[in-house]
Structures are given as structure tokens and as C-alpha cells.
Amino acid sequence: NKSVYTFGGGANNNDDARSRDKTIVGGKGANLAEMAGIGLPVPPGFTITTEECVSYLAGGSDFSAELRADVATALTHIESAVGKSFGNNADPLLVSVRSGARVSMPGMMDTVLNLGLNDETVKGLAATSGDERFAWDSYRRFIQMYSDVVLGLDHGAFEEALEIAKEDKGYFSDTEMDAGDWKALVAEYETIVERELGRPFPQDVTEQLWGAIAAVFDSWDSDRAKVYRRLNDIPGDWGTAVNVQAMVFGNMGETSATGVAFTRDPATGERAYFGEWLVNAQGEDVVAGIRTPQYLTKKARETANAKPLSMEEAMPVAYGELAAVFELLEKHYKDMQDIEFTVERGKLWMLQTRSGKRTAKAALKMAVDMVAEGLIDEATAIRRVDPMALDQLLHPTLDPKAPRDILTKGLPASPGAAAGAIVLDADTAERRAERGEAVILVRVETSPEDIHGMHAAKGILTARGGMTSHAAVVARGMGRPCVSGASAVHIDLAARTLRIGNRDLKEGDLITLDGATGDVMAGEVPTIEPELVGDFGTLMTWADKHRRMKVRTNAETPADCQMARQFGAEGIGLCRTEHMFFDEARITAVRQMILADNEAGRREALTKLLPEQRQDFHKIFEVMTGLPVTIRLLDPPLHEFLPHGDAEFEEVAQASGYGVEHLRRRAAELHEFNPMLGHRGCRLGVTYPEIYEMQARAIFEAACDVAGQGEAIVPEIMVPLVGSKRELDILKDLIDRVAAEVFAEKGRTLDYIVGTMIELPRAALMAGEIAESGAFFSFGTNDLTQTTLGVSRDDSARFLAQYVEKGIYQRDPFVSLDIEGVGQLVSLAAERGRATRPDIKLGICGEHGGDPASIAFCETVGLDYVSASPYRVPIARLAAAQAAL
Numbered sequence: 001n002k003s004v005y006t007f008g009g010g011a012n013n014n015d016d017a018r019s020r021d022k023t024i025v026g027g028k029g030a031n032l033a034e035m036a037g038i039g040l041p042v043p044p045g046f047t048i049t050t051e052e053c054v055s056y057l058a059g060g061s062d063f064s065a066e067l068r069a070d071v072a073t074a075l076t077h078i079e080s081a082v083g084k085s086f087g088n089n090a091d092p093l094l095v096s097v098r099s100g101a102r103v104s105m106p107g108m109m110d111t112v113l114n115l116g117l118n119d120e121t122v123k124g125l126a127a128t129s130g131d132e133r134f135a136w137d138s139y140r141r142f143i144q145m146y147s148d149v150v151l152g153l154d155h156g157a158f159e160e161a162l163e164i165a166k167e168d169k170g171y172f173s174d175t176e177m178d179a180g181d182w183k184a185l186v187a188e189y190e191t192i193v194e195r196e197l198g199r200p201f202p203q204d205v206t207e208q209l210w211g212a213i214a215a216v217f218d219s220w221d222s223d224r225a226k227v228y229r230r231l232n233d234i235p236g237d238w239g240t241a242v243n244v245q246a247m248v249f250g251n252m253g254e255t256s257a258t259g260v261a262f263t264r265d266p267a268t269g270e271r272a273y274f275g276e277w278l279v280n281a282q283g284e285d286v287v288a289g290i291r292t293p294q295y296l297t298k299k300a301r302e303t304a305n306a307k308p309l310s311m312e313e314a315m316p317v318a319y320g321e322l323a324a325v326f327e328l329l330e331k332h333y334k335d336m337q338d339i340e341f342t343v344e345r346g347k348l349w350m351l352q353t354r355s356g357k358r359t360a361k362a363a364l365k366m367a368v369d370m371v372a373e374g375l376i377d378e379a380t381a382i383r384r385v386d387p388m389a390l391d392q393l394l395h396p397t398l399d400p401k402a403p404r405d406i407l408t409k410g411l412p413a414s415p416g417a418a419a420g421a422i423v424l425d426a427d428t429a430e431r432r433a434e435r436g437e438a439v440i441l442v443r444v445e446t447s448p449e450d451i452h453g454m455h456a457a458k459g460i461l462t463a464r465g466g467m468t469s470h471a472a473v474v475a476r477g478m479g480r481p482c483v484s485g486a487s488a489v490h491i492d493l494a495a496r497t498l499r500i501g502n503r504d505l506k507e508g509d510l511i512t513l514d515g516a517t518g519d520v521m522a523g524e525v526p527t528i529e530p531e532l533v534g535d536f537g538t539l540m541t542w543a544d545k546h547r548r549m550k551v552r553t554n555a556e557t558p559a560d561c562q563m564a565r566q567f568g569a570e571g572i573g574l575c576r577t578e579h580m581f582f583d584e585a586r587i588t589a590v591r592q593m594i595l596a597d598n599e600a601g602r603r604e605a606l607t608k609l610l611p612e613q614r615q616d617f618h619k620i621f622e623v624m625t626g627l628p629v630t631i632r633l634l635d636p637p638l639h640e641f642l643p644h645g646d647a648e649f650e651e652v653a654q655a656s657g658y659g660v661e662h663l664r665r666r667a668a669e670l671h672e673f674n675p676m677l678g679h680r681g682c683r684l685g686v687t688y689p690e691i692y693e694m695q696a697r698a699i700f701e702a703a704c705d706v707a708g709q710g711e712a713i714v715p716e717i718m719v720p721l722v723g724s725k726r727e728l729d730i731l732k733d734l735i736d737r738v739a740a741e742v743f744a745e746k747g748r749t750l751d752y753i754v755g756t757m758i759e760l761p762r763a764a765l766m767a768g769e770i771a772e773s774g775a776f777f778s779f780g781t782n783d784l785t786q787t788t789l790g791v792s793r794d795d796s797a798r799f800l801a802q803y804v805e806k807g808i809y810q811r812d813p814f815v816s817l818d819i820e821g822v823g824q825l826v827s828l829a830a831e832r833g834r835a836t837r838p839d840i841k842l843g844i845c846g847e848h849g850g851d852p853a854s855i856a857f858c859e860t861v862g863l864d865y866v867s868a869s870p871y872r873v874p875i876a877r878l879a880a881a882q883a884a885l
């Protein structure tokens with residue numbers, strides 16, 4: 001197995017599958033090899049494998065002699081392909097050194113361009129290019145980038161030197177700098193390096209190369225890369241590949257250019273080339289948002305009413321070639337591509353292609369369009385859309401009729417609406433968001449160090465940067481609305497204030513962003529509910545066709561049930577009846593019941609609650625007609641309902657007739673040290689049967705009433721926290737007895753079933769026996785996780801993040817099922833349950849029922865349904881289809 005693979009210049013390693021395997025050579029390396037293989041113009045280069053990165057990081061940051069030899073050989077491949085040699089003073093080869101992980105991590109890791117320049121080769125470059133200015137410009141870029149990325153020097157000093165140089169000359173822009181100016185600046189830069197570092201800028205090109213390779217490897221473990229990986233569930237042990245490639249120059253004068261393009265619009269999915277370019281520039285200028293890039297197509301320029309010519313107009317020949325490449329790449333990859341290119345003196349070169357990041361809206365549109373175009377089939381379209389991304393579409397958008405107090409307009413970099421308090425740095429954004437505040441991160445430009453703040457914020461506003469700046473790319477990937485390049489925004493970080501146009505604002509003031517139009521508005525603009533039609537509806541129809549598992553919802557209010565039905569829920573998988581008791585109007589009666597000394601006292605309070613509960617169920621049955629409704633009997637620790645302050649005790653005293661002192665004593669008796677493992681779940685039903693009696697009565701009375709209106713109702717009554725068959729038997733007898741009483745009173749009968757939750761390890765183990773009494777199992781994986789791991793659901797947040805960071809769990813086990821652990825209990829219980837009762841109905845109603853990875857697991861276990869919170873229902877529908885494909 002080779003450690004280095006070459007590409008381009010006629011050597012494409014077609015025979016070695018590893019050379020195109022993303023896990024080995026990273027996404028960028030694989031696609032460069034692939035593009036070279038289909039005859040596209042790719043500058044020759046080579047890729048060092050991710051395996052080398054892993055062993056470098058594990059082995060104390062050292063390179064093996066073998067790797068050094070392989071790299072030297074691969075370098076000769078580039079040299080002979082371009083006819084230049086590395087470090088040659090007369091005609092030097094320059095290379096770029098870039099990272100490339102298995103999946104793209106935009107802007108998270110390091111890149112060095114123009115490597116191979118030193119005080120001598122710069123003269124050779126000037127001579128062979130015939131362009132003195134270009135050579136010195138390239139050299140100063142190299143020193144600055146290398147110093148920043150490899151030598152760890154702050155780039156501020158270099159920027160300052162450039163600003164002073166321009167000021168001295170009376171220049172406004174970099175383009176006014178001539179060869180002599182750049183040369184002088186290079187001398188200045190070299191002085192800065194020597195001063196800061198205590199030694200001169202490295203002149204040995206081989207030392208430069210290994211320095212850059214080490215920096216790229218090291219950047220895998222940079223803080224920002226770690227944050228990005230955590231947010232995107234990327235394992236820390238993948239490592240990054242390194243791509244070393246012959247430089248091509250977009251900064252060789254007016255016939256040269258560089259750009260970034262998407263084969264379709266990544267924000268809307270529209271079938272139109274989309275991108276930005278800059279004449280006489282290098283790639284970093286576009287991506288970093290330092291110069292304002294220009295439009296790629298004439299149409300886009302005209303739509304935006306912009307002056308600088310589009311590439312289509314300014315460089316028709318190169319643009320024509322580029323457009324042909326777009327078509328070819330889409331056909332080849334059968335997906336929207338995100339491309340980096342350079343034009344060197346009129347010749348087009350491809351530097352990168354990858355499947356482009358896109359918004360959920362764009363992902364849907366592209367998937368549906370590509371099926372219509374015959375590019376992909378329905379199954380591929382279903383697989384293409386990340387279920388979690390649908391979340392972006394399910395949330396409200398700005399009401400078009402609401403008045404907008406527009407402060408300014410920037411670029412519509414990532415769609416969606418967001419309102420929140422202005423915050424001016426990422427740490428503040430994170431801190432305030434943790435307190436539950438909605439915040440908008442406002443920055444001059446976002447850098448990868450801001451990623452945690454971007455994630456914490458509801459939206460992002462920047463003063464600088466284009467549509468393809470990594471801020472925009474990252475925001476789109478995260479689904480955060482983003483308005484970029486709003487140049488009317490002026491921030492005074494020291495004073496924590498900002499000026500937008502002629503309005504003065506300060507940190508904490510409310511603003512609203514419309515990422516689809518670029519509008520920035522004062523205050524909070526009202527929103528409207530999304531419409532789930534069009535491409536969304538089409539894809540969902542396909543998903544429904546391909547999935548096996550049903551999707552239900554966890555809901556207990558008629559409004560939530562209604563919404564879930566609109567989102568496609570096929571029933572209720574969990575109606576948590578205790579949520580109905582938290583209602584202010586009822587809580588006193590609930591407290592009266594709990595604090596009662598005896599059964600008679602409890603019954604008195606329950607009598608007050610019965611009509612309320614009946615009404616609750618009546619409404620839910622009406623909303624869910626024709627669909628199954630699983631109602632869980634009271635579950636929570638009694639402890640949770642205990643009164644707190646004087647006022648609450650006073651209220652209960654009034655309602656119950658007991659004195660406050662008496663009630664306080666009773667509350668102290670009921671206090672629990674470990675309530676989650678205390679007096680809760682079916683233990684309530686076993687010890688205070690009158691509670692479950694009241695609930696069963698409410699259910700059956702409501703069901704009979706609604707059935708009387710001619711609706712089909714099949715209540716599924718669910719007993720929580722069962723650990724033994726005997727518990728279920730006692731409670732099932734009670735439920736059956738109440739049913740018989742109500743049916744006799746109402747003069748009608750109806751079908752119902754009684755089942756149980758499996759949320760204790762003992763229940764999973766005893767599932768074979770429990771299935772004798774229970775007609776269905778619903779896996780309560782929240783409690784099953786808590787009890788199997790011995791980790792409290794309420795306290796885990798304090799340490800679980802570190803557990804995930806250290807790889808003890810791949811993901812938070814309360815978010816994504818611990819398949820290898822808790823999953824075993826689920827499989828085992830399903831098996832044992834089915835062995836007893838082959839037609840037993842199996843579902844899941846823990847939070848995991850809305851998590852795609854957990855849903856995939858449920859498919860393998862053969863569950864009949866998953867149940868998720870209303871907003872997760874569409875996500876679950878799509879994930880269930882992906883799991884079934």
C-alpha cells in the first residue's frame with residue numbers, strides 16, 4: 001500500500017483503487033485523480049495518504065524515511081510533467097500544499113500556496129514569466145501565508161506593513177503596487193520574520209515543503225477543526241491527506257483569473273451556474289473575502305445590477321470551456337459540484353471539485369430536478385437529502401406582509417429568517433445562547449475560529465465577504481441564515497457598538513435577518529408557518545413509498561397533534577399524560593391528590609381532574625381520527641409535582657382543606673433523593689390504583705363519545721416503567737375492569753389494546769414473559785439509556801460532551817442511540833417479545849425515534865414504527881426510507 005499517489009500529467013493510477021478512495025487520499029485527492037482520469041486539465045501533483053497523517057500524529061510528529069523518499073519521487077513526477085524543477089534558480093517549480101480530509105471541512109484546515117520561492121528562485125520566476133511584478137507579488141504572498149500557517153506568526157504585522165507601504169506611496173489598492181514596491185515589501189516581510197522568529201525565513205525549498213506538510217497534518221488537530229468535527233459528527237481518527245500540486249497562476253495579469261463555482265445555485269437549487277471570480281488574483285483572495293469578487297455569468301451580474309464584467313463577458317473563451325467542464329462533471333458525478341478553477345494566461349485549470357454543500361431547499365430541488373432530468377433515480381434522490389437538514393424547511397419564514405424597518409442590505413448568503421440580539425464575537429454568542437437567548441452574530445468577516453459562535457447563533461451578519469466566502473459556505477452547511485458583505489455595517493468592537501447605515505446600535509439590540517433577500521432589519525419581524533408542498537411534498541411522497549416503518553409522533557396537545565398530522569404523522573406513539581397536568585389550572589388539584597393522606601383524599605382530587613382529562617382525550621381522538629393513539633398512563637416522579645413556595649402550599653391548602661403545616665410535612669415525606677428511580681411510572685399505578693383508574697376512565701369515556709360520532713378509534717393504553725409481568729398484569733386487570741364499567745355505562749364497546757414500555761433493562765430481559773400480557777412494546781429509550789448506562793438523563797450534560805470528545809461514546813447517547821450497548825437490549829427484547837407473541841407491535845418513542853442513525857438501527861431490528869416529536873416527523877419519514885433502501 002503506497003503512501004503517496006500521483007495524478008495528472010499522464011499518471012492517474014487508474015490501476016490502484018486506493019488513489020480514488022476518499023478514505024485513503026481524502027475527498028480532494030480522490031476527485032483530482034478522478035478529474036485527471038476523465039481528461040480534464042488538472043495541474044499535476046501527488047497526494048500523501050490520510051494513513052500517513054494518522055501515523056504522523058500518533059508517532060510524535062515525525063516523518064518516516066520511506067515517506068521522505070516517496071515524496072521525493074513523486075516530486076520528480078511533477079517536475080517532469082511541467083518541465084521545471086523544484087528549487088531550481090533559473091526555472092523553478094512552485095507548488096501548492098493543501099489539506100483534504102475524507103469529507104470537506106471548508107476553511108478548517110491549512111493551505112500554503114506558491115511554495116518553492118526564495119530569494120533566488122523569485123528571480124527565475126520573474127525571468128521565465130517575463131513578469132517581475134507577478135513574481136514579487138507571489139513571493140510576498142508566500143512569505144505571509146507560510147509565516148502564518150507554518151511558522152505560526154501573526155499575520156497582523158504583515159498586513160500592517162502592506163498598509164504602511166501603500167500609505168507611503170499614496171495608493172488605495174493592492175493593484176497599484178508595482179514590482180519594486182512588492183520587492184521592497186518582501187524585504188520588509190523578511191525582516192519581520194527574522195525579528196519575530198529569531199532566524200531568517202527558510203530559503204531551503206525542501207525544508208519549506210516538509211514544513212507545510214507538517215502544518216497541514218497538524219491542522220487536523222487544531223481547535224477549529226475539532227469544533228467542526230464535533231458539530232458534524234466527524235470522527236477524530238480519520239486524519240487528513242495532503243495534496244501537493246504544481247501551481248498555476250491566476251495572478252499573471254489581466255488574462256489570468258481565479259474563481260469558485262457551483263454547477264447549480266447552492267442556496268435555491270436553481271439550475272444556473274453560480275459563482276464568483278476575480279481577475280489577476282489567487283484563489284485565497286476569493287475564498288477569504290478580501291477583495292469583492294465578481295459575478296460569473298452575465299445574467300447574475302445583470303440581476304444584481306453590478307458593474308464589473310462577468311467572466312462570461314470578460315473571458316468568453318475560458319468561460320465556454322468552464323461551462324463545458326460543469327456539464328461534464330455533473331454527468332460524471334451525477335450531483336451538483338463545487339469547483340475551484342484558475343485561468344493562467346487564458347488557459348483553464350481545474351483545482352478542485354466536490355459535491356457542493358447546499359441548503360435543504362436546494363438539496364430538495366436538485367434531487368427532484370435530477371430525477372426529472374434522468375440523472376438519478378428516486379432512491380438516489382431519497383439518499384441525497386440529509387434528513388436533519390429538513391429541519392431548516394419546517395420552521396417559520398418572515399411574514400412577507402409584515403412591515404420591515406430595513407437597516408441595510410447585504411448578500412443573501414444563506415437563506416432562512418432569524419431574529420435575535422446582536423452579539424459581536426463568537427464567545428459571547430455561545431455564552432448568551434447557552435442561557436437560552438436568541439442571538440445574531442455580527443462580524444466584520446467570520447473566520448474559522450468563529451465556528452462555535454456561528455453554531456450558537458440563530459443567524460450571521462458580516463460586513464465583508466462574498467457568497468462563497470467560507471463563512472457563507474459554513475452557514476449554509478449548518479442551516480444558519482446568513483447575510484454577508486453588508487458593507488454598511490461598521491463595528492466598534494471596543495465600545496461594543498455598531499453603526500448600520502446611519503443608525504446607531506449596540507450589542508444586545510434586536511435585529512432580524514432575511515437570508516433569502518439579504519435584508520437586515522431592526523427589531524423582530526413576525527414570521528409565518530412554512531408550506532410543505534412542492535419539492536418537499538414530492539420527495540416525501542417518494543420516501544413514503546420506499547419506507548417500511550410507520551412514523552408516529554410524541555404529542556399531547558391537540559395543536560401539536562394537528563401539526564404532526566400535517567407533517568405526516570401516522571398516529572400518536574406517545575401521549576405523555578403528565579404533561580396535561582402541568583397546566584396551571586390543574587396543578588393544584590394534582591398537588592392536592594399527591595399530598596392527600598389517604599385514598600379518599602386522592603379520589604376527591606381525582607374527581608376534579610376526570611372531566612379535564614376526558615376533554616383532553618376527546619380532542620386528541622378527534623384530531624387523530626382513523627389513526628392509532630397510544631396514551632401512556634401517568635409516569636413522572638411524584639416529587640416533580642410537589643409545591644415549592646408559600647403561595648403554592650397556600651393554594652393547595654385552600655383546595656384541600658388541610659393546613660399548610662400539614663401539607664409541608666407531607667411534602668417532606670414525599671421528597672425523594674433519586675426521583676427518577678423512585679416513586680414513578682407504573683409504581684404509581686400499583687400503589688395508588690385510583691390514579692390510573694381515573695385516567696383509564698377518561699380515556700374510555702372520551703373514546704366512546706368520539707366513537708359515538710361515527711369515528712374509528714383504537715386506543716392503545718401504555719403502562720410505563722414496567723420491570724416485571726406481574727406489574728403489567730395488575731394494571732391490565734384494572735384497565736380491563738374500568739373498560740367494562742364504562743362500556744356498560746355507555747352501552748357500547750370498542751377495541752383497545754394494552755401494552756407496555758420497555759425502558760428498564762429488566763423489562764428487556766423479561767420481554768418474553770411480559771409479552772404474554774402486553775399487546776405491544778414501545779421502547780422508551782430515554783429511560784432505557786439512563787438505566788442501562790447508569791447515567792442520569794438530567795445530569796449528563798455536565799460531563800457527556802467530554803465523553804464524546806474523548807471517544808468514549810461516538811455521540812451523545814441520549815441523542816443518538818448507543819447501538820452497541822442499549823441497542824443490544826432493544827434487539828433482545830424485540831426477539832423475545834416476538835417469540836412469545838409473533839404479531840406483537842413494536843415501536844420506539846424515546847428521543848431516538850427522531851434521530852436518523854437510530855432510525856436506521858430500528859429498521860434492522862424490524863420495529864413497526866418510530867415515534868418522534870412533531871417537527872421531527874418529516875425527518876423520520878425520510879430517514880426511515882433511507883434505512884429501508
Ligand code: PEP
Pocket residue numbers: 574576635759779780781782783784845846847
Ligand atoms: C423514554 O423513557 O424513552 C420515554 C419515551 O419516556 P419519558 O421520556 O417520558 O420518560
Ligand code: MG
Pocket residue numbers: 720759780782783
Ligand atoms: Mg420513560
